[in-house]
Amino acid sequence: MTIQRRAFLAATGLLATPRLARAQQAGRLVILGGGFGGASAARFARDHHPRLDVTLVERGARFTTCPYGNLVLAGRRDVESITFGYEGLAARGVRVVRQSVAAVDAGRKRLRLADGAELPYDRLIMSPGIDLRWGAVEGYDEAAAARMPHGWIPALQQVTVLRRQMEAMPEGGVFVMTIPDNPFRCPPGPYERICMVAEYLKRAKPRAKLIALDAKNGFSKQPLFQDAWRELYPGIVEWRGASEDGRVVRVRPAAMEVETEFGDKVKGDVVNVIPPQMAARVARDAGLADESGWCPVKPETMESARAPDIHVIGDACIAAPMPKSGFAASSHAKHAVACAAASLAGREPPAATYFNTCYSHVGPDYGISIVGVYRGTPQRMEEVPGSGGISPRTAALGERAAEHRRLEALYADGWYESITREMFGIA
Ligand SMILES: Cc1cc2nc3c(=O)[nH]c(=O)nc-3n(C[C@H](O)[C@H](O)[C@H](O)COP(=O)(O)OP(=O)(O)OC[C@H]3O[C@@H](n4cnc5c(N)ncnc54)[C@H](O)[C@@H]3O)c2cc1C
Known part of the structure; x- marks a missing residue:
């Protein structure tokens, strides 16, 4: 010492x-x-x-x-x-x-x-x-992550690399994202990412496509995300779940290619691999x-x-x-x-009561959320019945939809501001 x-x-x-x-x-x-x-x-x-x-x-x-x-x-x-x-x-x-x-x-x-x-x-x-499970997707190791970034742990460099690759992507290019099975950090995170990448593509490279290959069939806030992809990003976002051979089992960084469970090979100009994780x-x-x-x-x-x-x-x-x-x-x-x-x-x-709200930005002035309240008992962690839910779908909101989405985007920003100020003792 x-x-x-x-x-x-x-x-x-x-x-x-x-x-x-x-x-x-x-x-x-x-x-x-x-x-x-x-x-x-x-x-x-x-x-x-x-x-x-x-x-x-x-x-x-x-x-x-x-x-x-x-x-x-x-x-x-x-x-x-x-x-x-x-x-x-x-x-x-x-x-x-x-x-x-x-x-x-x-x-x-x-x-x-x-x-x-x-x-x-x-x-x-x-x-x-968390740590990433290197090798759980064959070929995905730390060296592969330099070409196919994950952007999934607070590593500044990874998000920056991903952003630079998006900027360098040709017009009409393909952004491939692979998404793991549960459990993993931030269940709505990949789907918010689909939206934020699509927002950029729509603005900067409108002929580009985003193909999301998912190891599961269902995901957090699914109907809301899928509504938003149809409303905001038609022709840009394609999502394939496990039953449509969406589970990626192998990557080939040199070829910028991923391979699914049943042998489909998908190439991307940018490949964002979100691998399985552990503590x-x-x-x-x-x-x-x-x-x-x-x-x-x-x-x-x-x-x-x-x-x-x-x-x-x-x-x-x-x-x-x-x-x-x-x-x-x-x-x-x-x-x-x-x-x-x-x-x-x-x-x-x-007594143990826990709370969660996960906001997602899905487009300009367009936010959605999921809320839950939980009780910890000696036997289990359980959601308090009737305590939570997700934002209403656009059809249910009718003419109030735009205002509702705008407010949720503002609430999201407010949440981020307040939790980071609290955590880091800013105020
Ligand atoms: C793209 C994305 C979007 C997300 N969006 C949201 C969101 O909108 N809302 C939300 O609620 N959550 C969101 N999350 C999830 C959120 O980031 C995690 O759930 C959260 O960071 C978990 O907190 P933690 O304290 O467990 O781990 P972390 O926040 O990762 O903190 C772990 C810390 O431990 C340190 N550490 C680890 N090992 C050691 C060691 N041996 N010695 C010293 N220090 C060590 C690390 O350096 C790190 O600082 C998102 C995640 C992703 C990937």
Whole structure:
């Protein structure tokens, strides 16, 4: 450990906390991952549990959100406008440690950081997100992703590469997108992406086509997306589900070609492969994932089903029927913090209610959404009957349709603004 780092940890009480100082703390809450779940947890813990000692460990200096990445593809946003730093959280008293976590020692209740330092915790909240399953689609590895970008993890470069490829695409060219089976990050995300790419093509390359090859037959907000493709992008968007041989099993980056289950070969000028996914490595290495690659949790507290004193939240955990969304991760975060604080204070955890809303932009002044409220019980996570639903279809809205869609697009922007301000301690 460097002297600087030792001095930092000693100054913050993390290295060897004197008994007196410890007694004044309600406990050491360490949060792994500064994305939607982790940053939200840090903010909520700092604001609502002032006696907790809150440390956030994140490997990146800045965080580029996946939400609104599709708007970068449409040319409506730039990457800088969806990228945030951790100064706001630090200014609010969150101890931000910029390090990669090499290992979680659940037995000794410590994290081992990449620089060799150890970080002890009383309670750990992990929100490390996802990894891509390289090789699950034959031929799709990290080298292939340079030619056939996924744009599916907060990797600024990937969205930028995809956008540049779209700009370089010839008029009359083909954009191919491959979509995985459930579960995966952001169930409506690929379909919002279809819309945002189509919006760009309609404007910049009106003779181009987008072919989406899907490993499943049904998807989130399907009737609304399909209405929008017919209304806004006729002749541009073609979607093929699994029963129409849409499942892609192989890619050939050199030929910019993908191959389906039954041998159809589809070539694209741009090929966007969204591969199958799993919980991020740090969670799998810690033994927190099951054979599915995702982490089972107790729905009433978001505690790991596999290790004590650890909550696993966000995309990495199994919280179905909740979707893997940023909104859901933030909702898990608030409940996990409340449960951690209660447990450290020797109290019972509060009742578990979680929320989700996923907005999608589908065209100019045209937004749609899906909403759900969920209850975590010792047996399962369940949607509260009658609590949610999707936006009405255009036919049902009649002459109010345009105004309704315009308002939903505004609500989407409001949601993005408020969740990012909350997560990053901006206001
Ligand atoms: C195209 C697209 C559009 C989307 N749109 C929406 C939307 O409109 N609304 C919505 O609610 N959701 C949306 N999502 C989903 C949303 O991005 C995810 O659900 C959300 O990011 C999950 O939060 P998380 O905290 O689990 O993971 P992340 O936000 O990915 O955060 C994980 C963090 O952990 C860090 N980390 C991982 N391992 C380590 C380690 N070993 N050491 C240190 N740090 C580590 C990572 O660097 C990262 O910062 C979208 C996703 C995509 C791909």
